[in-house]
Amino acid sequence: MCNVPVILDFINTLVTLAVFDSVEFYVIAAVIAAAIVAFTARGGDRGPVRQFLLPGVLTLSATRRDKPSIELICCDDGAVVLRRHGVEGITLSGAVSLAVEVNGFDVRIIERTVPGRPGDTEIIDTADFILEFMGAERYFINYTAEDAALFVAVTLHNRPGIRVEKTMQ
Numbered sequence: 001m002c003n004v005p006v007i008l009d010f011i012n013t014l015v016t017l018a019v020f021d022s023v024e025f026y027v028i029a030a031v032i033a034a035a036i037v038a039f040t041a042r043g044g045d046r047g048p049v050r051q052f053l054l055p056g057v058l059t060l061s062a063t064r065r066d067k068p069s070i071e072l073i074c075c076d077d078g079a080v081v082l083r084r085h086g087v088e089g090i091t092l093s094g095a096v097s098l099a100v101e102v103n104g105f106d107v108r109i110i111e112r113t114v115p116g117r118p119g120d121t122e123i124i125d126t127a128d129f130i131l132e133f134m135g136a137e138r139y140f141i142n143y144t145a146e147d148a149a150l151f152v153a154v155t156l157h158n159r160p161g162i163r164v165e166k167t168m169q
Helices: 004-014 023-041
Strands: 050-055 057-059 069-074 082-086 095-103 106-114 126-131 137-143 150-157 164-168
Touching: 050 126, 057 082, 069 150, 095 126
Parallel strands: 106 137
Antiparallel strands: 050 095, 057 126, 069 082, 069 164, 082 126, 095 106, 137 150
């Protein structure tokens, strides 16, 4: 059974202890609280950021799409084919490349374009890239075409046979 006068006596003894009235106690308590906040606020360890520069293979698609889009095709060997549809203002003598930054399972892709020689009449609308650095995981892909002011974000589960297409905005 609970003896109330004994508990009250114990609480009174704790309150009258000089430990709780000292500055050192509050400094130590503040340091412990700051350590707990710092530990819980730190991000996950994703490892180093990897960077890749990928050249594109330029083609003229047989089926023109109304809106620019990206298509991701997962291959049997784990590689992913990224096909950018609706590329504008690029001729066959031009170039489309990707600057890829991989941080854990977050993939940030920035498209870079070179229009080509003036007077070149062979206009392309599709660029293909092979992403060989992906494993059999779920990736969040952020694709930006700065020259065309287009953006798309997509989640890709890299498994053989999966095909994802998303329109750029």
